[in-house]
Structures are given as structure tokens and as C-alpha cells.
Amino acid sequence: MIEIIQLIMDSPFLQRALLAAVLIAVVAAASGTFLVFRGLSFMAAGVAHAALGGTALGIFLQDSGLVPWFNPILGALLFSVLVAAFTGYAGESGLTQKMEVAVGVSFALSMSIAVFLMYYIPPYRVPQIWGYLIGDILLLNNIDIIMLASTAVLLGFITLMFNKEFVYVSVDMEGSIAHGMNARAYHYLMLIVSALAIALATKAVGAILVYAIMVAPAAASNELVKSVRGVIFSVFLIALVSELVGLTTSFVVFVSPSAIAGILAALAYLLALQIKRVRDRVHVEPKAEKTESDEMIDTFKASLVIDQENNHSHDH
């Protein structure tokens, strides 16, 4: 134990990676949860890939000398917000299907832009674009962490303030508007802030892991946990445990921590589906009332099970 702490104290890149793991778990809990409630989990993928297209544009503008001050991260943020706004516009009527289509179209468009621009970017900078796809949590610098931390804090604050509104928009958009809530504003707020957080998380850990961490824990928790607060808490736990196990594993075996984290998150979802099936089979008779704290304990136990399974798997 002391050795591990010693190791962490001595290696700043490890400190940054651990901090990033916590921050990304916060983003997943605050944003992934509501995207899954909204039936919009695909938007996490759309935004992450839009960030890639935006980066390509940023590099192109910078490198061609057209707009030398243009930092590629600005391109990533701009594209993500555009995707969120476009998705929000398509879904103003409250129809999820329309938003899914909008995400699909913008996904395709931004990837096409990225591929198109790659021909005009000097080859030595192309890996920077692909970095957005794979990412490496162990290679983050201080600025990455500061940016990620500030959006995570912003996102966390907004979610604390407006989680009821986000839930109401998802549950009953029409009713919320009729009762006098400005549902349209909250609809856009939720999508755009999520998009900013996802874009920065993408820079940190890559589009594929962002998608896995944003969606799988939320989907898993939503199968099992029966209160909004319980789901948020459980998403945080599952996301954090997956990432920490990923990081730890990468020290024992030569493997990408992101890959392990993504696989674990996905497995958590499969496990949740399985638990739900077993539970449904057992509880044929009306089940007893459960309190919120019971659910939290259950969630915690479920995440421990996942953890144990993982530990078990690296033993051999």
C-alpha cells in the first residue's frame, strides 16, 4: 500500500491520470446519466467524433496560415456545440427519434470533414487528430487537467442546480412547458454543456472511451437503480471503478488503460442486464418497498461485484 502511494507521489503523470479518472467519472455521472434518460446516448458518440472533425479543421486553419492563432481545441469545442445545437433544434418538439437522426447526420458530416482535411494537413500532425479517437489518460498535461476540471466543475454545478429541470424535460416536455417552465432553455442548456464536457473529455481519453464511459455505466445503472439520485451516484461509482482498474491493470500488464476501462464499463452493462433478468425471475410476487439508501447499497454491492470480477481476471 505504502509503495503504491509512494509511486503516485513520485509520478506527476500518474497523479494527473488519477485526477482525470475522477473528473471523467463526474462528467459521466452529471451528463451521461441525463443523456441516457433522454434516450440520447448516441449523442455522446456524435459529439466525441465532432470534436475530432473540429480538431482537424483547427489544425488545418492553423497550419495553412489562414488563421494562425486558431487553437485546434477551439475547433473541437465549436464543432461539439454545433452538434449539440443541431440535435437540440431537431428535438425541440420532444421527439427523440428526430434527435437521433440529427446526431447521425452530424457524426457523418464531422468525420467526413476530418478525413477531407487530412489530405491538406502535414502528415506529422495527423496523429494529433487520431489522438482524439484513442486518447491516452497517462499522457495528459496540466492544461488538459485544468480545462477538464473547470468544465467538470461547471457541469457538476449546473447539474446540481437544474437536475430536476433536466429530468422534467426528459419525462414530460409538453407538460413542463404548459406548467410554465422554460423547457426549451433547459433542453439546450443540458445538451450544450454536456457537449462541452464531452469534447474536453474526448481530448483527454479519446472518443471511444468517452462513449463507453458516458453511456455504459448510465445504461447499466438505469436498468437496476430506481431513483434519479441513485442512478447518478451509481454511474459515478461504476465509471470511477472501471477507470481505476484500467489504470492499475496497465501497470501489471502491457495494455492501454482506456481499453480496459471501456471493456469494464461495457461488461458492467451486460452484468446489469443479467442481474435484472434474475431479479425479475425471482420477484414474481409483489416486492417489498425499498428505500433510497437500500438502493445505494445495492449499487455499491453491484460495483463491488464488478470490481471483484476484474481483480479475478488479472490474477491469471
Next chain:
Amino acid sequence: MTAEPLLEAQNLAVRYPNGEMALHDVSFKIKSPSFMAIIGPNGSGKSTLIKAFLGLIRPFRGTIKVNGFDSVKNSGKIRKMIRYVPQRDRIELTVPMKVKDIVLMGRLLKKLPPRFASSKDIKISRDALEQVDMVDLWNRPFPELSGGQRQRVLVARALASDGSILVLDEPLSGTDVESQDLIVEALDKYHKENDVSIIMVTHDLNPIHTLVEEVLLLKNTVIGIGEPCSVMDPELMKKVYGPTARIVEYAGHRYCMTRDSGIDRHD
């Protein structure tokens, strides 16, 4: 003091989002307060009329006013007075809401963020659930309830909320007899004990026939308006529901029977 009418439409025309005309040449006036029903077959523009006066859809032509407030210019003022029960299938079941969360929504939507529930909110919400005999399911997940139970919870949400006008879109469709009776009784009691108006969209007037004061019969325009028995006219009914519609007199009231009449209808 001359009270403003509850609803006043002048030459109103509204289009569906696909451009088709849903309502045309609609002009009528309903006094306030009232327990009114908007009836008509499927696709006759009942829900569209509600959405128009709630300001959810802009009229294509003409105006509609609620208590004297224009649906376009004063939608904010209208929404302060409104408690709305949408069609049941408009409620998304992917969010793990409990019965209490849904009912409290009626109260919290009228507050400002962060919308914390006070002990008064909780008491009023429990009382509202009591009215529809659902208070024992306070902690039950909403998506696990039956259709009729969910509808009762939504009615309780409206009863718990604040505002002088209750608007219900098809609250009785696809519900069991028990739920129907509970909802109708709760609304009747609430209307009599409080100074509120109730506007209910339904395609079956019979369960609420003896309670409603005014009926608006629609088929893309106003076909009839008035007391329930005067609207239940054989000629009017045939015009709207086709030649199979029959009027039955029972206990001094006239009821309309159509082929699809029945309580366990699911549409």
C-alpha cells in the same frame, strides 16, 4: 364585475406540424368558471385546440384567449394559471421516477430552481394521491404501474399543483373502470370545492355526462356547443360519428352510443 370568459376563440385556424389544417373557422365562448368537455372523434383537432390555447402551437389564423389573455402574446400568464395532464403515452418511462416524483413535479414546476420540495408540498401531494386512492404507492416506481394507475397519478399531479385551470387531454382513454370512476369523482369533487375550471378532452362524454356544464363538439371546426344533452342531438352525432351513432336516453339524460363505445377501448 364582468368576468372574462374561460375560453374565447375568434375565427381560429390551426395547422398540424405537417401543414394539414387541424382546425378552421373556430369561434366560441365559454364562461368562467366551468367544467367543460371538448369532444369529437380521433383526428378532430381536440388536442390541437388545447395546444393552441396553451401557446404550444401558434394559430395559423385568428386568436384564442384564456381568461382574457391571448395565447400568443400572454402565454406566460396563461401558463401560470394552467395545470396540465398530457396524454398518458407522452410521459417518457425511461427515467426512474417514483410516484412521489411525478406528483411533486406538479408543485415544483410552479417554483423557481432549485425547486426543493417543502413539507407543505409533500403534504399537498400526498393529499392529492389520497383523492385518487394511490397514496400507498408513494414510493413505487412510476413505470411499473398499470396504465390506469399511471393516469391516476398524473391527475393527482394536476390536483396537487397550483393554478385556476385544469386541462386534461384524454384522461380516461384506455383506463380500467375503477380508475375511470376514481378520476371522475376526484375531478368533480375538486371542481365543486375549489374555484377552478376544468377543461377535459375526451372522445367519450358518457362517463362525465352528468358532471360537465358545457360541451364543445369538434370535427375540425365547431359542430355544437352547449349543455351535454343539447349537444347529444341525433343529427349532430351522425354528422360527427357517422350513421352508426345512436342516442340513448337514460335517467333523464341523453347518451351517445357508437360502435367503439366502451370503457376498455385503447386508442
